[in-house]
Amino acid sequence: MKKTYHGSCHCGAVRFSANLDLAPEGKRSEAPRPGVWWTTTFRCNCSSCLKTRFWKVFVTPEDFSLLSGEEALAEYRFGERMIRHVFCRHCGVHPLGSADFEIMGGPFHAVNIACLDDATDEELANAPIVYEDGRHDAWDRSPAVTSYL
Numbered sequence: 001m002k003k004t005y006h007g008s009c010h011c012g013a014v015r016f017s018a019n020l021d022l023a024p025e026g027k028r029s030e031a032p033r034p035g036v037w038w039t040t041t042f043r044c045n046c047s048s049c050l051k052t053r054f055w056k057v058f059v060t061p062e063d064f065s066l067l068s069g070e071e072a073l074a075e076y077r078f079g080e081r082m083i084r085h086v087f088c089r090h091c092g093v094h095p096l097g098s099a100d101f102e103i104m105g106g107p108f109h110a111v112n113i114a115c116l117d118d119a120t121d122e123e124l125a126n127a128p129i130v131y132e133d134g135r136h137d138a139w140d141r142s143p144a145v146t147s148y149l
Contacts, residue, residue, distance in 0.1 A: 002029045006067075007115040009088035009095050014069030016095065018059050018111050022119060022127040032060050033105035041113060041127050043149040046134025048078065048085065050149075052094045055129075056110040064096075064109045083110075 001023055008015045021028050022041070031038035041057045048054070074089040082101070087094040097110040113119065113127070131142040131149060143149075 001027065002063075005116045006118050007095060007111065008117055009069070009072075009091050009093035009115065011088060011091035011093075013072035013090050014088045014093075014095055015067040016111075016115075017065045017067060018057075018109070018116075019063040020057050020059050020111065022057070022113075022123045024126045025128050028128075032063070035104060036130065037104050037108075039128075040130045042130050042132055043146070044132040044134040044139075045143050045149060046132075049134060053114065054094060054097075054110075055113040056097070057113055057127075058104070059109050059111055061107050061109065064111070 002019050002021045004017055004019050006015070006017050023029075025040075028039065037058045041055060043049070043055050049056075069088070072088050072090055073086045076085045076087065077083065078085075083097050083099040085094060085097045093115065095112050095115040098108070099110075100107040113124065131146040132139050133141045133143040135143065
């Protein structure tokens, strides 16, 4: 079921809210758009996600609000520069990324689940996870080893 969560970076300069669904499969609300991206959470072994320990859930722009700290955000882009990775310039925490991919139905935010302040331990433990092999650009496949993600 979709729920409003609040999140922040470590120092609290960046604060946001996001309407998202961390429920396990079978208990989830209807996805806002077609595609697996809207039905689960993701852990990836690409160089960026691996080094930042980024555990993401995708939300539409309508389901995300930056409450404070826009001036505290710094941007990082790499590779094809299609994804806007942002981090707090004070504490370095990476609360989200943003992009606009036609295959995903347009603009979206990737929220870092580790930055959700009010998600319970039970919600985090039961959230469905899809593992992506970003290291080999095989986003539709799970890496051979996932325990370190």
